[in-house]
Amino acid sequence: MSLLLGDTAPNFTIDTTVGEINFHEWAGDSWVFFFSHPADFTPVCTTEMGRTAQLSKEFEARNVKPLGLSTDTAEEHVKWIEDVNDTQNCDLQFPIVADADCKVAELYEMIHDGESETAAVRSVFIIDPNKKVRLTMTYPMAVGRNFDEILRVIDALQCGDSNHCALPADWRTGDDVIIPPSISNEEAKSLFPKGWKEIRPYLRMTKI
Incomplete structure (x- = not known):
């Protein structure tokens, strides 16, 4: 298996x-x-x-x-x-x-x-x-x-876990992150107080 x-x-x-x-x-x-x-x-x-x-x-x-x-x-x-x-x-x-x-x-x-x-x-x-x-x-x-990629994905996994976010292609520490579609705008207001840019309803980018 x-x-x-x-x-x-x-x-x-x-x-x-x-x-x-x-x-x-x-x-x-x-x-x-x-x-x-x-x-x-x-x-x-x-x-x-x-x-x-x-x-x-x-x-x-x-x-x-x-x-x-x-x-x-x-x-x-x-x-x-x-x-x-x-x-x-x-x-x-x-x-x-x-x-x-x-x-x-x-x-x-x-x-x-x-x-x-x-x-x-x-x-x-x-x-x-x-x-x-x-x-x-x-x-x-x-x-x-x-090994750059190995460290990058560890950073991405830890960032996602800590901030309830998803990470875009080629993400590096300090870059904008994605608010997952499973999080409503109301929930996002408290989780992401810096606000976000809505590119599409399913694609909201923010800073953490």
Whole structure:
């Protein structure tokens, strides 16, 4: 069964580079950026792990915990982290799941037979503090993720949750937002005191 938006992210207990974790307990009240990569000591994966580490302050500012995964062992991960730190000029501290038996990769449908029967594709799951899956993205093995977009969608999800709004195409923090059609004009007066521009009855733009 596919893991859909709004589903509870499946829990698991597994070994990682920081020891055994229970996923839900480890996540706590934080958001989670859970992402898989095909294999340790490979070029694209090395740059992605390094970029995640370089953005540690950005994730922390958003109350987001990164969690990596590949179908390698914890020992292999630990050795690889030295290479990541050396080649990417970073200090990788977040845990990487050791999923040598593909248990979690199969649970999260990270293995796509058209790409590989044993290695995970580049899956992304953004999971909120209620353990709900809020966003998924899947990249092929040969293409690295866009981390600007990952941070943007986290900002968008958090903005929407906090302000009862929707976000337009290419939205960035500080841009105008959309008042959802489900909110009446009367309700909108209290939720959006700055007023709004009605482009169409179904398209009301406002600032927050």
